Amino acid sequence: MPDEGRLDPPIRTTRIHEGTIVNLRSSDYRRPDGTVVRREVMDHPGAVVIVPVDRDHVILVRQPREAVEAYTLELPAGKLDHAGEDPLECAKRELAEEVSRAAAGWRDLGGFYTAPAILTEFIHCFMATGLTPVSGIDADEDEQIEVVEWPLSDLDGAIARVRDAKTLVGLMRLERELRAGC
Amino acid sequence: MPDEGRLDPPIRTTRIHEGTIVNLRSSDYRRPDGTVVRREVMDHPGAVVIVPVDRDHVILVRQPREAVEAYTLELPAGKLDHAGEDPLECAKRELAEEVSRAAAGWRDLGGFYTAPAILTEFIHCFMATGLTPVSGIDADEDEQIEVVEWPLSDLDGAIARVRDAKTLVGLMRLERELRAGC
Numbered sequence: 001m002p003d004e005g006r007l008d009p010p011i012r013t014t015r016i017h018e019g020t021i022v023n024l025r026s027s028d029y030r031r032p033d034g035t036v037v038r039r040e041v042m043d044h045p046g047a048v049v050i051v052p053v054d055r056d057h058v059i060l061v062r063q064p065r066e067a068v069e070a071y072t073l074e075l076p077a078g079k080l081d082h083a084g085e086d087p088l089e090c091a092k093r094e095l096a097e098e099v100s101r102a103a104a105g106w107r108d109l110g111g112f113y114t115a116p117a118i119l120t121e122f123i124h125c126f127m128a129t130g131l132t133p134v135s136g137i138d139a140d141e142d143e144q145i146e147v148v149e150w151p152l153s154d155l156d157g158a159i160a161r162v163r164d165a166k167t168l169v170g171l172m173r174l175e176r177e178l179r180a181g182c
Numbered sequence: 183m184p185d186e187g188r189l190d191p192p193i194r195t196t197r198i199h200e201g202t203i204v205n206l207r208s209s210d211y212r213r214p215d216g217t218v219v220r221r222e223v224m225d226h227p228g229a230v231v232i233v234p235v236d237r238d239h240v241i242l243v244r245q246p247r248e249a250v251e252a253y254t255l256e257l258p259a260g261k262l263d264h265a266g267e268d269p270l271e272c273a274k275r276e277l278a279e280e281v282s283r284a285a286a287g288w289r290d291l292g293g294f295y296t297a298p299a300i301l302t303e304f305i306h307c308f309m310a311t312g313l314t315p316v317s318g319i320d321a322d323e324d325e326q327i328e329v330v331e332w333p334l335s336d337l338d339g340a341i342a343r344v345r346d347a348k349t350l351v352g353l354m355r356l357e358r359e360l361r362a363g364c
Contacts, residue, residue, distance in 0.1 A: 004244060004252060004255055005253035007252055008251070016199050017198050017206060019206075021299075022300060024206055031246060040202055041248070042204075062186060064189055065189075067300055069189045070186060070187065071186040071187040071188075072295070110342070112344070114296060114347055116250045116254050116345075117203075118203055120250055121297070123347070163294050163295055163298075165305070168294055169351060172354035172358075176354075
């Protein structure tokens, strides 16, 4: 990962809330110039997003996202079981759980922070190819996921329609891969 | 905005924490099938990200992001003063505050949710052109922002280097605009 410069870990931390997905804390950081700043930070173990390409389409999922009170169209994704989990193993598990596929080919498209001002989450982005169906893996309990096979010939249409940041990054990275391959 | 289907607002909410940037709550939602699910949700007023293009370069900012313990390279951005603020007015203010520029041309490139599973934040993305210097506007107190003029001839290099989701979306949208204009 390119390095724009590291910052020191916090000098003081107060726990605010231990939640089911994120933990919230207030931390004080000493900057290189000596000043101390206070930040509210949400800890997150990290996540993966997968760009599954099957011949002439990319596989998306439509699902309810209560936080934004809407259904959204997204690439398959999920969070690491713990901060040290291998992202590729997590991607394989999520691909099976969310869209019932295994992949022969995996390619790292580069990762990114979701919201570096407030959230520690880093999302690893993989392209998955050579897909085959798998079954018998139960999705998480209260996920209601509808698989949407979106034609690559209308990738423009997906990029215009999607309203989820990680999915837009994944689809535009895919578009660049396809263009480079032409 | 394309509509994938709306969900009802929560039927019950418990406040967990009122913070400086985000408020955290636990809410119960009744789904169309009648089941009730509980979600921890962070409320956020929304934000803007700006793609400022000045002849042969795009203007980025390098700044400390304590939450991820790193400096990051990002497009200028900022949050709405309140949930009802006009996003374009917010974009004009942030462009002046962060990189001391005003713009003659503004174009809406489409917005997106930062993390629709946990955060209400929606980011409006604007391209700004016809830039002129402005001065005398003080940036927020503890922001330490370095302006980076990145050449459009190496937009590839920026897309490979940046690790911030909203900035990747903005730069790849810019790349598509430039390609469409050629």
